[in-house]
Amino acid sequence: MSSSTHILIAVLALGAFFLIVRLVRLKVLKAKYSILWLTVGSGLAIVSAVPQILDWAAERLDIWYQPTLFLLLGIGFLLLLCMHFSYELSRMENRIRTLVEEIALLKEKLEKEN
Amino acid sequence: MKTAAIVPAFNEAESLPDVLQEIKQAFPEHLIVVVDDGSTDGTSEIAKEFGCVCLSMPFNLGIGGALRLGFRYCNEKEIERAYQFDADGQHDPTQISLLLSGLQKADMVIGSRFSEENSYEVGRSRKTAMSFLRFLIRLSTGHKFTDTSSGFRAFNKPVIGLFSEEYPLEYMDSVEAILIAVKNGFNVREIPVQMRERSAGQPSNRNFRLIYYFLRLLIVIFVGSRRKTEGKA
Numbered sequence: 001m002s003s004s005t006h007i008l009i010a011v012l013a014l015g016a017f018f019l020i021v022r023l024v025r026l027k028v029l030k031a032k033y034s035i036l037w038l039t040v041g042s043g044l045a046i047v048s049a050v051p052q053i054l055d056w057a058a059e060r061l062d063i064w065y066q067p068t069l070f071l072l073l074g075i076g077f078l079l080l081l082c083m084h085f086s087y088e089l090s091r092m093e094n095r096i097r098t099l100v101e102e103i104a105l106l107k108e109k110l111e112k113e114n
Numbered sequence: 115m116k117t118a119a120i121v122p123a124f125n126e127a128e129s130l131p132d133v134l135q136e137i138k139q140a141f142p143e144h145l146i147v148v149v150d151d152g153s154t155d156g157t158s159e160i161a162k163e164f165g166c167v168c169l170s171m172p173f174n175l176g177i178g179g180a181l182r183l184g185f186r187y188c189n190e191k192e193i194e195r196a197y198q199f200d201a202d203g204q205h206d207p208t209q210i211s212l213l214l215s216g217l218q219k220a221d222m223v224i225g226s227r228f229s230e231e232n233s234y235e236v237g238r239s240r241k242t243a244m245s246f247l248r249f250l251i252r253l254s255t256g257h258k259f260t261d262t263s264s265g266f267r268a269f270n271k272p273v274i275g276l277f278s279e280e281y282p283l284e285y286m287d288s289v290e291a292i293l294i295a296v297k298n299g300f301n302v303r304e305i306p307v308q309m310r311e312r313s314a315g316q317p318s319n320r321n322f323r324l325i326y327y328f329l330r331l332l333i334v335i336f337v338g339s340r341r342k343t344e345g346k347a
């Protein structure tokens with residue numbers, strides 16, 4: 001892998017790391033997500049520290065241009081993540097709806113008692 | 115028999131008083147449940163003035179969400195039969211007994227405006243969409259329905275129970291509700307009824323969203339799983 005890609009990945013990994021730590025500290029990121037992102041960050045850091053890993057893996061997979069592997073992994077990961085978020089969103093929507101219904105029922109009961 | 119009218123109302127302050135007045139006059143023993151989600155024109159105040167049960171939600175959930183709440187309320191109050199009645203004055207209170215009498219032979223009755231005795235016209239794109247839907251529903255349920263979007267419906271207790279949990283929440287809920295009821299083994303029947311034009315307010319114009327809802331419904335029809343609940347006819 002070229003050294004400029006290498007540097008780019010290193011910068012990204014470092015930036016991501018600081019951001020995650022900061023967000024967790026500010027308590028705006030839930031722990032479960034911080035674990036996820038920290039794992040990604042560490043993965044990035046490892047790959048940028050030892051780019052031979054990527055080169056080796058790409059070779060084994062018959063990928064000539066190594067960054068392709070990196071992109072492939074990245075896109076795959078993002079897709080999975082989006083699916084996970086869709087799932088969480090659907091679940092959240094259901095919960096909100098149920099809550100709203102509950103509020104309406106309670107409000108009616110309250111008004112009747114008064 | 116404990117009977118309730120479920121009236122979804124979104125900004126219907128203009129037509130709601132007449133509707134409530136008419137139902138009350140014809141059926142004083144019926145419990146009227148107005149479900150208002152986020153109306154800004156005092157719809158819920160009118161419902162309370164008329165002494166109806168008024169369920170109001172803090173923001174708009176759409177008609178499906180409003181209906182599910184209505185079913186939930188009826189289910190909690192152990193209502194034995196309920197009917198859905200529009201707040202815009204399109205439904206005719208004189209047809210309610212007819213609708214309810216259909217429950218003797220079915221679990222869910224749809225008051226259809228497309229049979230011979232109809233006097234109501236809908237837009238063209240909606241007509242095309244509806245005929246396609248009819249075809250799909252026939253394909254997936256094996257039953258023929260002529261007016262799948264009619265909101266003039268009656269339900270018995272088991273169906274109220276089912277819908278209190280499973281009522282579809284998105285637009286075209288009326289179509290999906292038929293599918294859910296049939297899939298759960300309930301007997302859904304259509305009877306011809308008379309309907310009126312809107313007495314006030316704006317007719318819903320959501321044609322541009324039809325394609326999206328079509329796709330969604332296709333998925334519901336062909337991918338949707340069989341629910342666990344058991345129906346009895």
Ligand SMILES: Nc1nc2c(ncn2[C@@H]2O[C@H](COP(=O)(O)OP(=O)(O)OP(=O)(O)O)[C@@H](O)[C@H]2O)c(=O)[nH]1
Pocket residue numbers: 121122123124125126149150151174175176177180199200201202204263265312316317318319
């Ligand atoms: N609670 C609630 N009620 C709604 C909502 N949207 C529509 N409704 C009510 O549902 C009933 C039917 O709505 P309409 O817009 O008349 O739908 P429609 O009769 O299928 O269509 P039109 O032929 O255009 O009148 C009316 O009583 C509306 O007030 C909503 O978002 N929330």
Ligand SMILES: [Mg+2]
Pocket residue numbers: 200202204312
């Ligand atoms: Mg209407």
